[in-house]
Amino acid sequence: MEHRTDDAGRPALSPAEFRTLYARLHAAARGTAGRRGALDSITPEGVRAAATEVRSGRTVSLAAPVETRPGPDSPEPARHRLTAPAEGEVPAEGLDFARDRFEMNVHSDADSHLDALCHVIWDGTLYDGIPASTLTPDGASVLTVDLARDGIVGRGVLLDIPPLHGVPWLEPGTQVTAEDLAAAEAAHPGLRVGRGDLLFVRVGHRRRRDELGPWDTARARAGLHPTALEFLAEREVALLGCDSNSDAAPSTTEGVAFPVHVLAVHAMGLHLLDYLQFEDLAPVCEEQGRWSFLCVIAPLRLPGATGSPVNPIAIL
Template sequence: MTPSPTGAGRLDRAAFDDLYRRVVAAAPAGGRPRGALDTITAARVLAAVGEVRTGRHVSLAAPVTTRARADNPEPARHPMTGAVAGRLRGRGLEFARDRIEMNVHGDADSHLDALCHVVYDGTLHGGVPAATLTETGAEALSVALAGAGIVGRGVLLDIPGLRGVPWLEPGEWVTAQELLDAEAAQGVRFGPGDLLFVRVGHRRRRRDLGAWDASAARAGLHPGAVELLAERGIAVLGSDSNNDCAPSPVDGVGFPVHVLAVHALGIHLLDYLQFEEVLPLCTEEGRWSFLCVIAPLRLVGGTGSPVSPIAVL
């Protein structure tokens, strides 16, 4: 693994447990039925609408992949089930139809992680028993919590841009100090109720060099950075990678950022987005915040959903 140039190191289990307790302590007090989404107040939504100046808008999602790749051994299935060439009657009304089947939590397609997605020490976020996960779906903390959509102020931090490289190499991690340095360099600050997006360049590397086994090696946040996110009170965390780097920097915990963000803080995660369309718009306009609208499927009991977040500048 290529070392991160900015310093945070590996953690043993005891150090991670201490970090977990600090993150929980830094979170806002009081019950939050929808987790960190409850920090997105009506006033903050109205303020986010004020981010719109030019009306230009792009998706933060990657196209759904239907062909097997090194990072996607179980690609989505998208069969045509209605009118297609070779099955057309040629007279009267016909309908083109199709269906989609996909692994929501894979390493290629853009998706949202619900609060029931992460089981840690036998519980879900807020101490909800893991036994609420049943064969027919999640009885608590499902993606239905976001059924009304997520609308708020998006903030993009470009870590490759900060480092002066096209992308971070698989295995590298992003530290809290780099998030602060990116804020200073870009003239933006993320805060309570924001949708924070951290670019590591995963999608550009995949585009330029081809797919690789992202389950074994990918760039992401160092778990220590989550303490800063807790202090700032963000509502959502997203990345063009998995948010977690691999190999994990924590002994015995494979996805420490997922544990800290989802389980400890109740933050919905957005994995495997793409920022290559919004990046030039932000660069051109010289601003790194925008209105963001996310509409997950209204899937009662679901552990997540494919999504196409829309950034409006």
Template sequence: MTDEAFRDLYRELRESAPRGPEDRRGTLRRLTPERVVAASAEVRTGRTVSLAAPVETDPGPDNPHPASHRMLTPADGDAGPDGLHFALDRFAMNVHGNADSHLDALCHVIYDGGLYNDVPASSVTPEGAGALTLDTVRDGIVGRGVLLDVPRLRGVPWLEPGEHVTAGDLAAAEEAQGVRTGPGDLLLVRVGHGRRRAELGAWQAAEARAGLHPTAVRYLAERRIAVLGSDGNNDTAPSAVPSVAFPVHVLAIHAMGMHLMDYLRFEELTEACEAAGRWSFLCLVAPLRLQAATGCPVNPIAVL
């Protein structure tokens, strides 16, 4: 995709939905109370499924700086047989890595010197972000989730690194699965990244991974999707746009104001949807209450 074509697409998507100068929620405005109530009707069996990958603490090709977890107490001999004792621990992680499931806030992407909706990039400082932060979603994200399984459509266990998901793939997956996305939906796109990693081992996902082609973001705008999630990074590597390493992040977050979820885990959800014979469900996302953060680890729950 040429730089000029990308710029044209960026402008098209930026103008695809009206917004006021004070808008800080982006496409979450599509998640109206009425749509949340309607999404609750997706619950039929009460089965819950985690959509998060287990947090890893060992380094690997795609996770050179993994999460750290250490016990603070008890030390050896501290937990005696009598009295009260507490086990305490400390946890730290690189939120926007290539292995852990996480949510991107709208202040995550700085492009052409600014954030979404012309918020100045200077609002992000070493002390934290001052606008479009994770606090925007402090009340959670709840709505109708739809899983589109592109490897299932193509008859393969996963897409190979570097392969693109097109808007045509998404529309064809809808038809094959008997589901249709609509306004306010949380769209989850499976590329099979997690399954490939589990069966073949980790690789340098920063250099090679399957994801959406930039033009597929037009589908998100046309269907008025509220949130996008994937079991990969949502972006393909190498990038389809020579001058922009993460074009889907730029188009979704920066141009449209759409929160993204990266590196989710869909294998159990795929099995549950197959068993239920449907690909939509209630989806609940409860971000951490981090007021000045650009993102956080997340454990979305599907309720079928």
């Protein structure tokens, strides 16, 4: 797709161009249409094949620590407190228990989480044409995280974008193109993203945050350009995860603040994993000379939830 650029020279889409792209991706995804969306592309045979990726037995978390202190990207951080024992009330003898309570905004701009298929509302509907009226104060009634209650297990593939440009991270506002994804894949001979894969895209968000400190990511962050979703559609991936939230900010799609979310979740039925961290995984992939691995994702079983905190584990 030919696209214009905005005043900063970034690729831009008009409303009409975006809707044309939406229609094309939606049509391409209909081959695996179902209430589980793209997760249906993960087959038992695919899971067994993914298990052969395990060679060293090393496990690596893809989740960032949960933020419990306010910051520019987490104005309402998770709250965690010890509820017992009270200070000074620990018995000198006998049994007692330490207990705690945890509360969080699942879809924050700092914490690793999974977006369910009921998370994105577009033109009054959810994925698969489900009316948005199915969302109530008591929770969603369909397309919830319960679709993944048995876990998401498959071959994970990490595409590391910053090294392509000789930088440790992409600056906020940078958009990853389909050409970037193809180049990151081609940088590792023998690697090819395929049907049913769990695709992870590193933009270096976490490294930048660790080294320079948090910033207002709602206003500026690196992410994917909407047309990059054509790479995912062509390869029939099952899921997309990013160390940002997949969408770049500010958006260059006129009138749509989160175009990648609309395309991935609503048009293609892709569950998204937002604000992961790959700073532990990338060095291991480099050391072992391979960028694919068995991956296990186990969201919480939260009835009616539109998302869940998550700690994906790569097993190499």
